[in-house]
Amino acid sequence: MTPPYQIRADYDARTIVVYQAYPPAIADAALRAGRFVAPFSFHRMTWIKPSFTWLMHRSNWARKPGQERVLAVRITRDGWEEALSRAVLTTADPAAVARAAVHVQWDPERSPRGAALNHYSIQVGIGRHLIRALADDWTVSLTDLTPQVRRAATLIRTGNAAKAPRLLPAERVYPLPRALENLVPAGG
Known part of the structure; x- marks a missing residue:
């Protein structure tokens, strides 16, 4: 059985991949520059x-x-863990959340068809005081997955969902450092 709170990700010894969805203007500018630039909001x-x-x-x-x-968005694991070290759970005291540089929330993980699963996925909100670090220091590379996403979506919509997993990134349990275990909700 999958533990209720667990970070699953595509990562290697030095980096971790996180995903974001944008309008074409932001994605195109970022891909051309190899990092986030205007019209991305800092x-x-x-x-x-x-x-x-x-x-x-x-x-x-x-x-x-x-x-x-x-x-x-492939970022350094050092940057990822720095962000997590500054994070506060969104369920914490509202004053602490308001002061936090980074927010963490856990939402039900989803199947490829969108069904809620019985375990949770981490979402990390990088506050405006750390966005430049994300864009300039932590980001290693940006890859446009849109064509792959569209192919997988077509397979799922046309009744060929069994073929879609080969288009999805491989994710495995990310080893959360003991010092960051406070980001897992009580009982998790």
């Missing part, structure tokens, strides 16, 4: 998600307005 929280299927649910497989392009 003045508001941005949410990164290591769960590909959760983002597919959220963006409706890149069909939701303003989320038509899906980017795989």
Whole structure:
């Protein structure tokens, strides 16, 4: 049985992949520059998600307005863990959440068809004071996954869902450092 709270991600010894969905203008500018640049907003929280299927649910497989392009953002594990070390659970005291540089929330993980599963996926909100670090220091590469997303969505919509997993990134349990275990809700 899968533990209720567990980070699952595509990662290697040095980096972790998180996913974001954007309108074409933001995605195109970022891909050309190899990092986030205007019109990406550096003045508001941005949410990164290591769960590909959760983002597919959220963006409706890149069909939701303003989320038509899906980017795989490979960031350093040092940056990822720095963000987590500054995080507060969104269920914490409201004053602590308001002061936090990073927010963490856990939402039900999703199947490729969008059904809620019985375990949770982490979402990490990077506050405006750390967005430059994400864009300039932590980001290693950006990859446009939109064509792959559209192929997988077509397979799922046309009754060929069994063929879709080969188009999905491989995710495995991320080893959360003991110092960051406070990000797992009580009872998890």
